[in-house]
Amino acid sequence: MTDAGPVDREAWRRDWERAAEPYLLAASLLFLASYAVQVLVPGLSPGWQAFWTLVTVVTWGLFIAEYLARLLISDDRRHFVRTHWLDLLVTALPLLRPLRLVETHDRMQRRRDHPRLALEARVMAYASLTALLLGFAASLAVYHDERHAPGSTVRTFGDAVWWACSTLTTTGYGDITPVTARGRVTGAVLMFVGVALVGAVVGSFSSWLLRRFRREGET
Incomplete structure (x- = not known):
C-alpha cells in the first residue's frame, strides 16, 4: 500500500502530459504568431499592441503553469528537473519551444505499436x-x-x-x-x-x- 501513492502520482503526471500536449502545441504556435506580429507589423495601434502583448504573456504563463503543475505532481521533483531539463529550458526561453517537437514525437510513437x-x-x-x-x-x-x-x-x-x-x-x-x-x-x-x-x-x-x-x- 505504501508504494501505490508514488505509482499513482507518476501515472497521473503521464496522463497530464498526454492530455496537455495538443493544447501546448497550439499555445506554442500562438506564442510564435503573436511575437511575429509584434516584430514584423510596424505601427500597430495601441489596442492591437496591447492585445498581442497579452497573448504573449498569457501563453508564456501557460507554459510556466504547466511545467510547475507537472513538477508538483511528480513524486521525485529533483529527478524530474534533471530528466526534463529541456522542458525547463523552453519554458524559460519560449522561442526555443520548437525543440520540444522531438519529445512530442517520442511520446506519440510510444503510443503506437507500429509507427507509420x-x-x-x-x-x-x-x-x-x-x-x-x-x-x-x-x-x-x-x-x-x-x-x-x-x-x-x-x-x-x-x-x-x-x-x-x-x-x-x-x-x-x-x-x-x-x-x-x-x-x-x-x-x-x-x-x-x-x-x-x-x-x-x-x-x-x-x-x-x-x-x-x-x-x-x-x-
Whole structure:
C-alpha cells in the first residue's frame, strides 16, 4: 500500500502530459504568431499592441503553469528537473519551444505499436520541421534586436532569414553578422542546435541509403 501513492502520482503526471500536449502545441504556435506580429507589423495601434502583448504573456504563463503543475505532481521533483531539463529550458526561453517537437514525437510513437513511417524518415521529418520553426524564431529575434542597432547588417527580415539559414546549416558566409549581445547569443545557440539537427538529418539519410543499397545487394 505504501508504494501505490508514488505509482499513482507518476501515472497521473503521464496522463497530464498526454492530455496537455495538443493544447501546448497550439499555445506554442500562438506564442510564435503573436511575437511575429509584434516584430514584423510596424505601427500597430495601441489596442492591437496591447492585445498581442497579452497573448504573449498569457501563453508564456501557460507554459510556466504547466511545467510547475507537472513538477508538483511528480513524486521525485529533483529527478524530474534533471530528466526534463529541456522542458525547463523552453519554458524559460519560449522561442526555443520548437525543440520540444522531438519529445512530442517520442511520446506519440510510444503510443503506437507500429509507427507509420520508417525510423529514418521520422527523424528527418521532425528534425527538418524543428529546424524550420527554430530558424523562423531566430530570424524574428535577431531582426528585433539588430534592425536599429548601429553598424548592424540586418536591416530587413529577409536579411535575418538569410542569416538564420546560413547559421543553421553552419555555412556561415559572414556577409550578415549580428552586432548586439543578444543577437550573438542567438547565433551561438542556433549554430549549436544547427549542428545537431543537420547531423540528425544527414545521418538518417545516410542510414537509409546504406540500408537500401544493402537490400539491393542481397537481391
